[in-house]
Amino acid sequence: MSVEAEGAGAQKSGPERHGKRGRAVEMAGAEVRVVHTYDDIEEYDNELPNWWLYTLFGTMVFALGYFFWYEVLRAGPSQQQSYEASRVEDRRRDAERARRLGAMNDDGLRTLSHDAATVEQGRTLYVQNCVACHRADGGGLIGPNLTDNQWIHGGEPLRVFRTVSEGVVAKGMPAWGAQLGPDRTMSVVAYLLTLRNTNVAGGKAAQGEVYAGN
DSSP: OOHHHHHHHHSOOHHHHHOOOSEEEEETTEEEEEEEEETTEEEEOOOOOHHHHHHHHHHHHHHHHHHIIIIISOOSOOHHHHHHHHHHHHHHHHHHHHHHTTOOSHHHHHHHTTOHHHHHHHHHHHHHHTHHHHOTTSOOSSSOOSSSSEESSOOSHHHHHHHHHHOBGGGTBOOTHHHHHHHHHHHHHHHHHHHTTOOOTTOOOOOSEEOOOO
16 A cells, blocks of 8 residues: 555544544443544443432422422421521520620610510510500600600610619609519610600600610
8 A cells, every 4th residue: 555545544534533423332242322423532322320310300309399398388487587587596695695794784785675585575564564654655644755766864775774773753753673673674675775766656745865876
């Protein structure tokens, strides 16, 4: 054979070199179908391994069950509900920490005012002891309006605590600290902090100085 012939035989045309398709070969006694060949790189049509298929179908079943459980049946909490529940738990823990530390400062009392259980206890005590002077909604009767942004004896949380705890004898307000104790007094103050700036309808005219804090 001439050199030219050998060269011609070695230099395969483009389709022969790059486009082999559908070829079946024997490999380890089993037929393996080659679906594509490019630059002598062969792509085989092999079966997917079982573990891969189990993972795929298991994921599909889980996704379908998850969708029906949360989106169709609504049997589980939504993301928003889960978030709100975590926030409630965080506030409960913060309130517990504040109580352990005594909460006798502005930040500690503010922390208690964000805890639902503490606020509810304070509301109950308020209804039992304070509505005769301040009205059930805090709008004020004999005592001042607790829902505006003005405070006679100071609007800082610690000053509100001292007012409730020590009373204002000259104005006829008893010292509730001796009757309620520090813990329950803090609960009442936590509830009062949730009332301010709510400005209930029909409330008594504002008295005292404006407090712009929270």
